[in-house]
Amino acid sequence: MTRFRVKLLPLGAEFEADRGESLEAPLAPLGIEFPCGGAGICRGCRVRVIEGSIAITPEMEEAFTPAELAAGWRLACCSQVEGPLTLEVAQWEVPVLADDTAVPFEPAEGTAIAIDLGTTTLVAQSIDLATGEVLGVRTALNPQAVHGADIMSRVEFAMAGGSAELTAQIREAIGALVGELPRRDEVQAAMLAGNTVMHHLFCGIDVAPLAAVPFQPVNDGEQIFETAALGWDLPARARIHFLPCLGGFVGSDILAGIIATGLAEGRGLRALIDLGTNGEIVLGNAERMLCASTAAGPAFEAGRIRMGMRAGSGAIAHVSLRNGSFECRTIGDGAPRGICGSGLVDAVAAGLESGAILGSGRLENGARELPLADPVSFTQSDIRQLQLAKGAVAAGLRLLLDMWGASPSGIEAVYLAGAFGNYVRIASARRIGLLEMDPARVIPAGNTALRGVKMALLCPSRRDGWMEGIRRRTTHVPLASDARFQDVFAECLRLG
Numbered sequence: 084m085t086r087f088r089v090k091l092l093p094l095g096a097e098f099e100a101d102r103g104e105s106l107e108a109p110l111a112p113l114g115i116e117f118p119c120g121g122a123g124i125c126r127g128c129r130v131r132v133i134e135g136s137i138a139i140t141p142e143m144e145e146a147f148t149p150a151e152l153a154a155g156w157r158l159a160c161c162s163q164v165e166g167p168l169t170l171e172v173a174q175w176e177v178p179v180l181a182d183d184t185a186v187p188f189e190p191a192e193g194t195a196i197a198i199d200l201g202t203t204t205l206v207a208q209s210i211d212l213a214t215g216e217v218l219g220v221r222t223a224l225n226p227q228a229v230h231g232a233d234i235m236s237r238v239e240f241a242m243a244g245g246s247a248e249l250t251a252q253i254r255e256a257i258g259a260l261v262g263e264l265p266r267r268d269e270v271q272a273a274m275l276a277g278n279t280v281m282h283h284l285f286c287g288i289d290v291a292p293l294a295a296v297p298f299q300p301v302n303d304g305e306q307i308f309e310t311a312a313l314g315w316d317l318p319a320r321a322r323i324h325f326l327p328c329l330g331g332f333v334g335s336d337i338l339a340g341i342i343a344t345g346l347a348e349g350r351g352l353r354a355l356i357d358l359g360t361n362g363e364i365v366l367g368n369a370e371r372m373l374c375a376s377t378a379a380g381p382a383f384e385a386g387r388i389r390m391g392m393r394a395g396s397g398a399i400a401h402v403s404l405r406n407g408s409f410e411c412r413t414i415g416d417g418a419p420r421g422i423c424g425s426g427l428v429d430a431v432a433a434g435l436e437s438g439a440i441l442g443s444g445r446l447e448n449g450a451r452e453l454p455l456a457d458p459v460s461f462t463q464s465d466i467r468q469l470q471l472a473k474g475a476v477a478a479g480l481r482l483l484l485d486m487w488g489a490s491p492s493g494i495e496a497v498y499l500a501g502a503f504g505n506y507v508r509i510a511s512a513r514r515i516g517l518l519e520m521d522p523a524r525v526i527p528a529g530n531t532a533l534r535g536v537k538m539a540l541l542c543p544s545r546r547d548g549w550m551e552g553i554r555r556r557t558t559h560v561p562l563a564s565d566a567r568f569q570d571v572f573a574e575c576l577r578l579g
């Protein structure tokens with residue numbers, strides 16, 4: 084009997100199944116629920132085929148629209164394994180941070196599409212240009228994640244011959260999201276922002292210069308595509324713009340974040356910090372800005388954490404100390420299945436508070452792991468991963484402040500961009516030494532990349548001025564080649 088490997092995203096679980104075997108039997112022990120008992124009527128067991136294929140049954144034709152079927156959606160309870168598969172499990176999906184903030188706009192006819200191309204997640208939002216109203220939003224995980232969670236793994240895969248595959252994969256995935264948005268025949272333009280690696284991979288630019296010192300892109304400017312070149316279901320008149328990067332690994336997601344937060348417009352010193360699989364920092368005011376990226380690693384998204392998971396149902400997201408014991412709260416209040424990035428920061432802060440974790444990061448008495456809520460625990464190595472991530476970001480900010488000639492108390496406001504910034508407890512981030520300033524000045528800012536793209540789309544008269552002005556006044560600081568970085572990083576590894 085032939086057996087095939089089945090991989091499940093976003094948790095990365097794997098199993099083998101016989102040809103012709105139903106998916107229901109192996110998925111049930113992994114905690115996937117079949118609400119209608121496998122009758123094919125509730126859609127609760129839906130999965131999306133990322134790689135491989137699953138035959139469409141009459142139940143699926145009933146349950147899904149043609150566009151959903153074309154996007155790969157299937158009912159697990161009606162599916163059989165006929166080859167190797169990579170599937171995205173809807174029950175493990177996490178809400179992807181979009182943006183509903185009202186933004187300034189200059190009324191025009193038609194619609195436009197704003198896209199945040201993240202290393203982990205994708206968001207496409209359709210906007211009515213006459214009213215500035217959000218007409219629809221579609222989100223997905225970045226399918227390139229099967230080739231590595233962080234940007235350097237993608238660069239390595241691209242350089243090993245996978246470049247064209249990554250470009251095709253991301254264009255197709257975003258094209259599928261765009262194809263589900265309303266009033267597509269009225270689209271005048273679409274605009275994307277993303278980090279430098281995402282920019283290069285989407286645009287089909289060689290990533291090799293990003294893999295070696297001085298890690299400088301050769302072509303990080305704005306790229307414009309016709310819809311036919313991408314194969315997207317949009318009118319031929321519409322142009323698709325990928326906004327320009329700021330330098331090094333600091334991409335247009337940060338440029339858009341600067342637009343969204345107005346950081347380049349005030350006189351006071353402010354900072355924008357985006358903590359994802361890479362940490363990006365901007366520090367500045369209307370006169371000038373310094374920006375840098377730090378190889379923080381994926382710990383803030385719970386990558387390389389033994390029981391780490393994205394912030395979905397069953398993830399421990401908050402930990403506090405009550406009467407000397409850990410009290411854990413899971414997303415959805417269900418049984419704990421793992422720990423997400425904000426939970427890890429909380430857990431380490433609580434461990435420091437209780438004395439179970441020392442300032443060096445060592446577990447007290449040489450313990451190897453710390454139980455949180457059965458069956459979830461975290462290990463010495465998990466703490467180390469978090470130390471490396473927070474050390475890189477704290478060191479980056481310290482060096483930028485030093486170059487500016489300011490101290491943490493001189494910062495008027497710190498905007499925390501992205502999902503982690505939205506959910507992390509500021510007090511815990513300060514307790515572990517990630518943020519050294521007054522917590523009252525730290526502002527969770529949401530999806531600033533998407534908001535900035537919308538502002539650029541909706542304010543065409545200001546767009547070029549914003550982009551050119553910000554790029555001209557921003558200096559990219561290559562931290563990796565700064566002689567002081569290793570020493571400051573070593574100091575910043577200490578917790579609290």
Ligand code: FES
Pocket residue numbers: 116117118119120121122123124125126127128129158159160161
């Ligand atoms: S369990 Fe209800 S449709 Fe599959």
